[in-house]
Amino acid sequence: MRFDPANDYPIGQKRPDLVATPAGVPLDGITLEAMRRGALAWGDLRATGDALRLQAEVAAAAGRRPLAENLQRAAELATIPSGTILEIYTALRPHRSTAAQLETWAKKLEAANAPLSAAFVREAAQVYAKRGLLAD
Amino acid sequence: MPTSASRRRGSREQRELRKEVLITPYPELGLIAMDGPNDPEPSLVIDEGRIVEIDGRREEEFDVLDWFVALRGIDVIAAAEAAALSDDDLSRRLVDVDCPREDLVRLSRGLTPARLARLVSLLDPVEMMFALKKLRARRAPANQAHVTNLKESPALLAADAAEAAARGFAELETTVGVSRYAPLNAIALLVGSQTGRPGVMTQCAVEERRNLQLAIQGLVTYAETLSVYGTEPVFVDGDDTPWSKAFLASAYASRGVKVRFTSGGGSEALMGHAQGRSMLYLEARCLSAVRAAGSQGVQNGSISCVALVLSVPGGTREILAENLLAAWLDLEVASGNDAIASHSEIRKTAKLMGQFLPGTDFVTSGY
Numbered sequence: 013m014r015f016d017p018a019n020d021y022p023i024g025q026k027r028p029d030l031v032a033t034p035a036g037v038p039l040d041g042i043t044l045e046a047m048r049r050g051a052l053a054w055g056d057l058r059a060t061g062d063a064l065r066l067q068a069e070v071a072a073a074a075g076r077r078p079l080a081e082n083l084q085r086a087a088e089l090a091t092i093p094s095g096t097i098l099e100i101y102t103a104l105r106p107h108r109s110t111a112a113q114l115e116t117w118a119k120k121l122e123a124a125n126a127p128l129s130a131a132f133v134r135e136a137a138q139v140y141a142k143r144g145l146l147a148d
Numbered sequence: 149m150p151t152s153a154s155r156r157r158g159s160r161e162q163r164e165l166r167k168e169v170l171i172t173p174y175p176e177l178g179l180i181a182m183d184g185p186n187d188p189e190p191s192l193v194i195d196e197g198r199i200v201e202i203d204g205r206r207e208e209e210f211d212v213l214d215w216f217v218a219l220r221g222i223d224v225i226a227a228a229e230a231a232a233l234s235d236d237d238l239s240r241r242l243v244d245v246d247c248p249r250e251d252l253v254r255l256s257r258g259l260t261p262a263r264l265a266r267l268v269s270l271l272d273p274v275e276m277m278f279a280l281k282k283l284r285a286r287r288a289p290a291n292q293a294h295v296t297n298l299k300e301s302p303a304l305l306a307a308d309a310a311e312a313a314a315r316g317f318a319e320l321e322t323t324v325g326v327s328r329y330a331p332l333n334a335i336a337l338l339v340g341s342q343t344g345r346p347g348v349m350t351q352c353a354v355e356e357r358r359n360l361q362l363a364i365q366g367l368v369t370y371a372e373t374l375s376v377y378g379t380e381p382v383f384v385d386g387d388d389t390p391w392s393k394a395f396l397a398s399a400y401a402s403r404g405v406k407v408r409f410t411s412g413g414g415s416e417a418l419m420g421h422a423q424g425r426s427m428l429y430l431e432a433r434c435l436s437a438v439r440a441a442g443s444q445g446v447q448n449g450s451i452s453c454v455a456l457v458l459s460v461p462g463g464t465r466e467i468l469a470e471n472l473l474a475a476w477l478d479l480e481v482a483s484g485n486d487a488i489a490s491h492s493e494i495r496k497t498a499k500l501m502g503q504f505l506p507g508t509d510f511v512t513s514g515y
Contacts, residue, residue: 086400089402106392142215
C-alpha cells in the first residue's frame with residue numbers, strides 16, 4: 013500500500029509496517045523480551061533515513077516546506093557518524109572556516125550521499141563570503 | 149515614624165509594584181517595545197522569482213539574516229497574494245472567525261519581518277489573544293515542567309519526573325549545576341517520565357555541543373536551546389549563524405530528536421546591538437529565520453529578557469504580539485512564563501493572562 017502523507021500520520025500508529033530500526037527490526041520487534049535476548053543493540057533504537065523521509069513527506073503535504081527540507085537534510089545525516097556531524101557544525105560557526113574548507117566539507121557530504129546538505133554548506137559559504145564570516 | 153505624608157501613602161509605597169523600574173523608551177538602544185521610529189518600512193521586491201529587496205534593504209545591503217530569509221524563508225506565491233491585501237484587511241483577518249487558520253498561515257509565508265510586526269501591532273491585547281487562540285498549532289494547550297534537584301539526586305529527579313508526567317505535563321526539562329552530571333540527570337528524567345506516563349518528552353538544557361551529544365546518545369527526546377537573535381552582530385556574538393543553527397537542527401532531527409528554537413524580544417538590546425530597532429521587529433526577524441530553518445516550533449515571548457521588556461511601555465503587549473507572530477508562522481509555541489517577570493504578583497499574573505486565556509501550545513516553558 014502506498015504511503016499517504018496527508019492521512020498516515022502518526023506513522024508509527026497508522027503505518028507501523030513502514031517503520032523499522034537501522035538493522036531492519038520492525039516496530040513490534042522492539043520489546044523488552046528482544047532486548048533481554050540480545051536481539052536489539054543500543055544503536056538499533058534510533059531514527060532511520062527512511063523514517064525521516066516519510067516525516068518530510070508529511071511536512072511537505074501540510075505545506076511546511078522549510079520543515080520538509082530540514083527533515084530531508086536530517087535523513088541524509090542519519091547515517092553520517094556523530095563526530096563528523098559535530099565537526100561540520102563547528103565548521104559552519106562564524107569565522108571558523110575558509111571558503112576552501114567549507115567546499116571540502118560540501119564535497120565530503122556529496123560523497124556520503126548527502127547532496128542537499130552539501131548544497132546547504134555551499135549556500136552558507138557564499139553568504140559568509142559576502143558578510144565577512146569566513147576565517148581569515 | 150513613617151516619612152510619608154500619610155500612613156495610607158506609606159503602605160502604598162511598600163507595595164511590590166513600587167519596586168518596578170519603568171523607563172522612557174530609548175529607541176537608539178532598542179529600548180522600545182514596538183513601532184520603533186527607526187523600524188524599516190515593509191517592502192518586498194521579487195525579480196524573476198528571486199528576492200532582491202526586503203524591508204527597504206537591497207540585496208547588496210542584506211545581512212546574514214536577510215540572506216537566510218530571502219533564500220529559504222519567503223514563499224513568493226504567497227507573497228504575491230499578501231501584497232494584494234492592505235494592512236487593515238490582513239490584520240482584520242486575524243480576528244475574523246470566518247477566516248480559517250490555514251488561510252492565515254499560507255499568507256504568513258509571504259510576509260516580511262517588518263510587515264509581520266506592523267500587522268500584529270494594529271491589534272489590541274484582546275484581539276491578539278483571540279488571534280492567538282485561533283492560530284494555536286496544537287489542538288489543546290499543554291505545559292512544560294522544570295524538574296531539578298539541588299543535590300542532583302537521580303532517584304529524587306526520577307520520582308519528581310514521574311509525578312510531573314503522571315500529572316499531565318507534556319514535556320519535562322531539567323538542567324544541572326555540575327555539567328559532568330548532565331547524562332545522569334538526563335537518564336533520571338527519561339526513566340522517571342516514562343514510568344509516570346509513556347510518551348512524555350524530556351530534555352536536559354546544557355551547552356549546545358554537549359546537548360547534541362546527549363541527543364546522539366538517546367538520553368533526551370527534544371531540544372530547545374537553539375537560540376537565534378534578530379541582528380547579525382548579536383547572532384555572531386552568540387557564535388552561530390542561521391546556517392550553523394539550521395544545520396544543528398537537522399543534526400538533532402537525524403537522531404530522532406524534536407527541535408524547538410528559542411528567541412525573544414529584548415535580547416538584542418540586552419546584548420548591546422539592537423541597531424536602533426524595536427523589540428517586536430527584531431523578534432519578527434528571528435521568527436522568520438526560525439521558520440526558514442525548518443524548525444517545527446519556537447520558545448519565545450522574551451523568555452530570559454522578560455524583565456527588560458516589561459520595563460518599557462507596552463512591554464506586556466509586545467510579548468503577547470511575539471507569541472502571536474510565532475503561532476501565525478505555523479510554529480508550535482512554548483510561551484515562556486518561566487523567568488521572573490516582575491516583583492509584583494499582580495503584574496506577573498496580568499502578563500500570564502496573555503498566554504493563559506487563549507492557551508498557547510505550551511503556556512509555560514517550565515512550570
